[in-house]
Amino acid sequence: MCGRQPHTSMHIDGSTRIVGVFGAPITHTASPAMHNAAFEALGMNWVYVPFHVEAANLRSALTGMRDMGMAGINLTVPHKVPAVGLVDNIDSEARHIGALNTIVVEDGKLRGFNTDAHGFAAALQEEFNLSLQGLRVVVLGAGGAARAIAVKCALEGATEIVIANRTVSNTEPIVREIAPRLTKCRGIGLDRPALARVIAGAKLVVNATSVGLRDGDALRLDASMFSSDQYVFDVVYRPAETELLRAAAQAGAQTANGLGMLLHQGAKAFEIWTKQKAPLAVMRRALQAAIGGDA
Numbered sequence: 505m506c507g508r509q510p511h512t513s514m515h516i517d518g519s520t521r522i523v524g525v526f527g528a529p530i531t532h533t534a535s536p537a538m539h540n541a542a543f544e545a546l547g548m549n550w551v552y553v554p555f556h557v558e559a560a561n562l563r564s565a566l567t568g569m570r571d572m573g574m575a576g577i578n579l580t581v582p583h584k585v586p587a588v589g590l591v592d593n594i595d596s597e598a599r600h601i602g603a604l605n606t607i608v609v610e611d612g613k614l615r616g617f618n619t620d621a622h623g624f625a626a627a628l629q630e631e632f633n634l635s636l637q638g639l640r641v642v643v644l645g646a647g648g649a650a651r652a653i654a655v656k657c658a659l660e661g662a663t664e665i666v667i668a669n670r671t672v673s674n675t676e677p678i679v680r681e682i683a684p685r686l687t688k689c690r691g692i693g694l695d696r697p698a699l700a701r702v703i704a705g706a707k708l709v710v711n712a713t714s715v716g717l718r719d720g721d722a723l724r725l726d727a728s729m730f731s732s733d734q735y736v737f738d739v740v741y742r743p744a745e746t747e748l749l750r751a752a753a754q755a756g757a758q759t760a761n762g763l764g765m766l767l768h769q770g771a772k773a774f775e776i777w778t779k780q781k782a783p784l785a786v787m788r789r790a791l792q793a794a795i796g797g798d799a
């Protein structure tokens with residue numbers, strides 16, 4: 505599905521600035537296509553490279569990245585949370601979230617950011633013209649993506665957040681982080697009657713679990729649980745329409761997949777590294793081509 509990327513007329517020389525992504529696994533990342541298209545469109549002598557980095561090697565990889573003069577790096581599974589303890593300073597939103605997906609090297613120091621949260625809010629604005637202020641939100645999942653999304657909802661003024669996760673105890677650290685800001689925040693399991701009740705009372709439902717990536721791996725939420733005045737967002741972008749989005753659309757809800765979030769988290773990282781405005785249209789086209797044109 506992800507296919508091979510077309511080769512561009514890339515020129516590498518002694519002045520080329522290097523950024524990239526550390527992850528394990530890393531073979532399916534669409535980020536190189538998105539960033540390299542942006543560099544090419546703006547005529548910048550930069551390159552974005554994926555690196556397979558095992559969890560045990562994150563510390564040395566980050567030190568090497570800095571010592572080799574790289575401009576910065578993205579982080580994906582399994583590095584987002586461990587990286588918090590390995591940088592010199594952290595942007596305040598990323599500190600609340602407790603996970604980093606972008607690091608910039610500034611004056612020999614590593615500064616960490618979380619652009620997933622920005623990507624989520626920007627995608628909601630773009631797809632639904634929706635701001636988080638005053639919303640009642642259900643977030644499905646309690647992993648790294650859910651944490652960024654739930655904390656962003658609280659920081660942006662959501663009035664109620666319910667975090668629903670297969671392992672209820674995994675919701676506790678997120679609820680603890682949000683509670684000082686918003687008392688109407690709690691964690692529940694995926695028990696269907698309870699979930700149906702909280703979804704009925706929500707304006708925005710977000711799937712931030714990895715469910716939906718594979719056929720047959722469903723949350724089993726059906727159209728009867730949604731209504732036409734709701735917004736349903738799925739962080740999964742491949743397939744373009746997950747079973748959850750199909751069910752929500754059947755009920756008349758407005759739906760969007762995670763492509764916009766992926767685009768906007770990348771655009772923000774681009775701007776942090778290069779201090780230049782990201783060419784969004786170029787990046788979106790490259791992303792769509794990289795993920796098989798099905799989103």
Ligand code: NDP
Nearest residue numbers: 645646647648649650670671674712713714739762765766
């Ligand atoms: P994590 O591994 O940190 O979290 C996975 C979450 O999914 C947990 O809440 C886990 O529950 C839940 N889960 C996994 N399998 C099942 C299942 N069979 N049934 C119910 N719940 C399940 O992953 P991330 O948070 O980093 O990523 C989650 C998804 O978000 C991925 O698909 C990732 O690709 C996507 N993502 C998309 C982004 C975008 O820009 N669009 C950005 C970042 C992530 P439990 O706690 O019980 O294990």
